[in-house]
Amino acid sequence: MSLTASLADLSVLLVEPSSMQAGLVTRMLQHQGVRSIHTVGEGNAALAALSESQEGWVVISSLYLPDMAGTDLVMAMRDDAALEAVPFILISSEIRPQVLEPVRQSGACSIVAKPFNEQQLSRALYAAADYLNPPDDIDAADIENLRVLLVDDSMASRRHILRLLAELGITRVVEAENGKAAVALLQETMVDLVITDYNMPEMDGRELTEYIRTQSWQNTVPVLMVTSEQNMGRLAAVERAGVSAICDKPFEAGSIRKLIAESLLR
Template sequence: MNPNELSLLVVEPSDLQRKIIIKELKQQGITKVVEAKNITQAYDIAEHNPLDLITSAMYFDDGEALELLHKIRNNPTIASTPFMLVSSEDRREHLEAFKQSGVIALLPKPFTSSHLTTAIDTTMDLLSTDELELEYFDVREVRVLLVDDSRMARNHIKRVLNNLGLLKITEAADGSEAIKLLKENMFDLVVTDYNMPEINGKELTRFIRSESGQSHLPILMVTSESNDTHLANILTEGVTAMCDKPFEPENVKKILYKILED
């Protein structure tokens, strides 16, 4: 897929900012662009037009971008549409919900051309199939346990994994459900969120390494955590690799290739 094949919706209340974003998109070779000023317009367009990507500001006169994202994710016909946030908002608590909802990118405002290029590349990766070629595994037979308390995040991660050829995916909504599944089934890989209620990713890792009977399992920890001390503590529990949210396909592919082939 090439950028000029992409169909985008730009949701931005400022006429000037929309023009700036559209100009940047054209410089990336993207010309199939429709516009919306608010959530109501954006959802109506998304519902009635096939889109490859929605790029949205944070705040509107009729609500916030998270409301638009949730409406889209709860509509089965458009739920898988990639969503990118462009905002000057930098407070972690405001951005966390977007990370947990499976956005493909969080771009600062103003953003640079390199920021946009990365986001567009991620979109194209998400829309295409690029199966892992493994020496020791048939990638389609790899049994994956995917653990995340956010259904939207699970859907996004599952889509990325499916595009890489990982088709045998069992989902768990939290760490306690994951432990039950580990007691009853064998897996080849665990992909887990860090921040979860009751039993978090660190505690789940500890169980796998010391109590599960599958202590050898490679564990990919997916986290939006930015605290260096917390990250260091996670690694000491025996995590094989870590990956940031948003869950970027190209980065995930490199990580999975390494941990499954080592």
């Protein structure tokens, strides 16, 4: 399925209290080929619309809504088994990390910063379409027995990555909520791939990577870091520690699939 066809098949739920902003986004979506656009002005109205039918929805939401924040909306979606896989795109001028972090950790497809242009919105839509219609770009034979260690202190983030892995056919996954727990697992469980967050209690992603490369008997295992960390100095230290690849949160589904495919070829 082409991306154009995928966008035409999307059903967008636009959550925006400003009629002017809603009109602007609607025109951009229509120009991108999206035919089904439903607009509501509040978070509770969005949840009600989603509860009626979840198939094919992509939620595009403002951060500040009359009855709740966009962060509350995405967390409510992720806490509902029927809605947790619905792609979520946040549109906001907010730049404070502490405000955006819940959205990053929730498994959002994208955060589109205001002011934005049609190209930026288009990229977010492509990420959502790719999430709903994952391409078959990894040979099933290569991943049939792939063993993955997933390390993240955010349960919502782990659930999001687990869904992506399951779509690829990767089901042999063990989970750890921080680096210290991961070390214990690595001592007794052989894995083919480690996917880890950076900021975690007890032992962070850099320390875990250093342990794997210098002390673990599995010191050649590929390590993919999925993180919302923006400090370039810290990320450079992670690279020096020996991480195989770094992927930003929120990440596009295609990005992590590509990183996994590349790690299998190393």
